[in-house]
Amino acid sequence: MSKLSDIRREYTLGDLHRAVLPGDPMSLFSKWMEEARDSALLSDPTAMSIATVDENGQPFQRIVLLKRFGDEGFVFFTNLKSRKSQQIAHNGKVSLLFPWHSLERQVAITGEAEALSTAEVLKYFITRPKESQIAAWVSKQSSKISARQVLEAKYEEMKAKFSQGEVPLPTFWGGYVVRPSSIEFWQGGEFRLHDRFLYTKAQSSWEISRLAP
DSSP states (O other): OGGGGGGGOOOOOOOOOOGGOSSSSHHHHHHHHHHHHHHHSSSSEEEEEEEEOOTTTTTTEEEEEOOOOEEEEEEEEEESSSSSHHHHHOEEEEEEEEEEGTEEEEEEEEEEEOOHHHHHHHHHHHHHHHHHHHHHHHHOTTTTOOOOHHHHHHHHHHEEEEEEEEOOOOOOEEEEEEEEEEEEEOOGGGGGOOEEEEEETTTEEEEEEEOOO
């Protein structure tokens, strides 16, 4: 078995040049997301890591799914009682990372998370499969449970309760928009000479800088 230090490969799929960068990072992100969605190499192109910080300054990361993006920012949904939500309530500054390893790309975002309105959350909630709607009622996300059977029993209970009609929106389920202050695009390069460009928000425009790999 090889040592971990011996595992390496070259990054040769592409490059990134300042001359082709748009002034708006969301335009480039949209292009990269489309290419990620079209790629047969990625099974979860919308999966992103979100990092939050607790009241002691301890950072935490987990994977969530991007559900919408645009000029307003990056949108995801979650349980409002979860650890991530509690930490966002304490400190709204977060970072996101799209680890598109198979495409030799990363997108790293910093910004501030803001809670979505109930109307926006409901608009998305009613589009979810009924099983997912029911599951939102089941899990007290991030809390300790004694066994998986507890979840399964609760799911069957909620499934029976909501067997007729629509599943209502839980009061403890919501979403956030992360309004970006910086967006970095990373494209792997040969000999570890990667291309990195950082967009930094400057009032009504974006400043673009090339970063050393």
